[in-house]
Amino acid sequence: VSDRVLVTGATGFFGRHALGPLRERGLEVHTAGRTDGIDLLLPGAAREVMARVRPTHLLHLAWYVEHGRFWTAPDNLAWVGASLELLRAFTESGGRRAVLVGTCAEYEEHQSGPCREGVTALRPTTLYASAKHGLHVVAQGYARQEGVSLAWARPFFCFGPHEAPARLVPSVARALLAGEQVRVTHGRQLRDFMAVEELGDAFAALVASDVEGPVNLASGRGFALRDLVGLVGDVVGRPELIVYGGLESRPGESQLLVADTTRLGEEVGWGPPEDVRAGVERAVAWWREQDGAAASLR
Amino acid sequence: VSDRVLVTGATGFFGRHALGPLRERGLEVHTAGRTDGIDLLLPGAAREVMARVRPTHLLHLAWYVEHGRFWTAPDNLAWVGASLELLRAFTESGGRRAVLVGTCAEYEEHQSGPCREGVTALRPTTLYASAKHGLHVVAQGYARQEGVSLAWARPFFCFGPHEAPARLVPSVARALLAGEQVRVTHGRQLRDFMAVEELGDAFAALVASDVEGPVNLASGRGFALRDLVGLVGDVVGRPELIVYGGLESRPGESQLLVADTTRLGEEVGWGPPEDVRAGVERAVAWWREQDGAAASLR
Numbered sequence: 001v002s003d004r005v006l007v008t009g010a011t012g013f014f015g016r017h018a019l020g021p022l023r024e025r026g027l028e029v030h031t032a033g034r035t036d037g038i039d040l041l042l043p044g045a046a047r048e049v050m051a052r053v054r055p056t057h058l059l060h061l062a063w064y065v066e067h068g069r070f071w072t073a074p075d076n077l078a079w080v081g082a083s084l085e086l087l088r089a090f091t092e093s094g095g096r097r098a099v100l101v102g103t104c105a106e107y108e109e110h111q112s113g114p115c116r117e118g119v120t121a122l123r124p125t126t127l128y129a130s131a132k133h134g135l136h137v138v139a140q141g142y143a144r145q146e147g148v149s150l151a152w153a154r155p156f157f158c159f160g161p162h163e164a165p166a167r168l169v170p171s172v173a174r175a176l177l178a179g180e181q182v183r184v185t186h187g188r189q190l191r192d193f194m195a196v197e198e199l200g201d202a203f204a205a206l207v208a209s210d211v212e213g214p215v216n217l218a219s220g221r222g223f224a225l226r227d228l229v230g231l232v233g234d235v236v237g238r239p240e241l242i243v244y245g246g247l248e249s250r251p252g253e254s255q256l257l258v259a260d261t262t263r264l265g266e267e268v269g270w271g272p273p274e275d276v277r278a279g280v281e282r283a284v285a286w287w288r289e290q291d292g293a294a295a296s297l298r
Numbered sequence: 299v300s301d302r303v304l305v306t307g308a309t310g311f312f313g314r315h316a317l318g319p320l321r322e323r324g325l326e327v328h329t330a331g332r333t334d335g336i337d338l339l340l341p342g343a344a345r346e347v348m349a350r351v352r353p354t355h356l357l358h359l360a361w362y363v364e365h366g367r368f369w370t371a372p373d374n375l376a377w378v379g380a381s382l383e384l385l386r387a388f389t390e391s392g393g394r395r396a397v398l399v400g401t402c403a404e405y406e407e408h409q410s411g412p413c414r415e416g417v418t419a420l421r422p423t424t425l426y427a428s429a430k431h432g433l434h435v436v437a438q439g440y441a442r443q444e445g446v447s448l449a450w451a452r453p454f455f456c457f458g459p460h461e462a463p464a465r466l467v468p469s470v471a472r473a474l475l476a477g478e479q480v481r482v483t484h485g486r487q488l489r490d491f492m493a494v495e496e497l498g499d500a501f502a503a504l505v506a507s508d509v510e511g512p513v514n515l516a517s518g519r520g521f522a523l524r525d526l527v528g529l530v531g532d533v534v535g536r537p538e539l540i541v542y543g544g545l546e547s548r549p550g551e552s553q554l555l556v557a558d559t560t561r562l563g564e565e566v567g568w569g570p571p572e573d574v575r576a577g578v579e580r581a582v583a584w585w586r587e588q589d590g591a592a593a594s595l596r
Contacts (some may be wrong), residue, residue, distance in 0.1 A: 076381040078382075081376075090374075124439060129439070134437075134439070138375065140428065141425045142372070
């Protein structure tokens with residue numbers, strides 16, 4: 001019998017980029033979400049899907065993720081409960097290996113170096129990050145007791161096709177593609193960025209591994225936001241339209257949020273195979289096509 | 299308008315001893331539990347009771363607490379979700395002050411001194427303690443965001459009327475009352491014990507205060523278990539029936555689990571008003587009456 005992975009949130013930004021890499025690793029992929037007619041927030045839904053699919057593996061990406069609202073939405077509370085019900089149903093139906101998804105925002109802000117799993121202090125300051133962190137505490141206790149192999153993915157920053165249009169890379173790329181000036185902050189904040197296609201591959205590698213506990217999913221490289229924005233400008237061919245410092249940065253914003261990727265590299269055996277430019281080229285090409293198609297429909 | 303407190307788990311060991319002290323502090327007490335026809339594990343139940351009662355205060359004691367099973371029961375997962383739904387419904391119906399209940403088992407085992415809130419490391423090793431700790435992480439993030447005053451009670455050990463019969467004080471008291479020999483461990487483990495009537499009063503004091511964050515509910519005094527057991531023997535008048543060292547203690551058992559009660563004393567303004575002997579006398583009298591009544595029915 002082959003290994004079967006159930007993926008929740010499979011149509012989301014992360015999920016859609018993880019399905020191919022999971023199949024490439026020999027996993028039979030099943031999905032559970034609203035487009036499959038399954039609402040995981042409904043009691044009993046998880047049990048029903050587990051009884052039908054009987055997955056050996058679980059990649060649980062579903063959550064409330066609406067851009068700009070997910071940090072504070074009370075839906076975060078419901079997703080804690082639903083995620084625990086999902087993990088319990090998975091375990092009780094014989095599941096063996098689960099990857100749940102946290103966030104780099106679990107780490108204490110204002111680090112002076114890369115965030116390392118199990119070493120860097122956790123101090124979530126938003127409801128979203130608190131909900132994710134609290135879920136991890138409970139899920140870890142349950143998985144340990146039940147003998148389920150559990151990894152807790154902490155993705156850092158990424159960009160690419162199907163990203164929410166209001167986010168940094170899409171908003172800059174689309175403005176430049178339209179020939180419009182775009183104002184950004186000073187851009188000296190360092191962030192760990194990678195292309196979402198690579199993040200999807202890293203998720204699949206983590207699912208297929210037996211590494212347990214928290215694992216940063218990231219490149220391990222810090223980019224100044226201005227360099228990332230500049231790269232978008234270069235790829236579009238309109239760097240002169242970018243106005244650095246034309247936006248105030250958020251007060252108290254972290255100046256450095258970069259992952260230590262020792263666990264991902266040495267234990268999972270995954271490293272980012274490409275330069276970030278290739279990802280930016282794909283993202284720009286995708287937005288060009290999207291907006292071009294939209295324009296030609298007008 | 300008076301302050302109205304909604305108490306969940308009001309018929310439980312802690313809850314029944316908190317109702318009087320809450321009323322003494324001027325709070326109008328409402329209860330929500332199975333004996334009121336309310337199952338808080340059912341979706342929507344919390345919202346319904348909040349709409350009806352519109353409590354200003356919440357004391358949430360309900361949980362899965364069956365003796366011997368609560369440490370590992372998967373019901374712990376469902377209670378995390380239900381507790382978050384309860385806190386959300388309370389908040390959205392205008393609630394202002396909530397006390398949720400954790401456990402001294404959240405603290406890392408094998409301390410060399412009293413456990414202090416915010417200082418002693420938290421490292422739950424059981425599902426029960428993990429579920430409680432994870433709930434606190436999420437609830438704290440939500441309460442902070444919503445401006446609800448939230449305290450997280452960490453009760454230590456207690457005994458008294460209505461305790462589960464298999465627990466230490468009832469099992470020793472009932473055996474001695476029946477004239478039977480009773481075997482206990484060496485009993486040199488130090489624990490922070492108080493009478494449940496006092497714990498109920500401490501809960502009420504915490505609800506009526508505006509102290510936020512984790513607060514140990516305990517006496518601040520360490521008792522060797524052999525001294526507590528000996529006190530039961532003295533009160534019953536049959537100390538010679540106790541065989542110390544007649545039971546193995548649990549391997550790896552913590553030798554010291556005592557609370558620092560600085561927050562409870564200085565911030566909440568509550569201290570244990572009595573010697574532990576008075577509580578033991580009440581407990582023994584209660585078990586004598588229970589078992590006597592049962593015997594006279596035979």
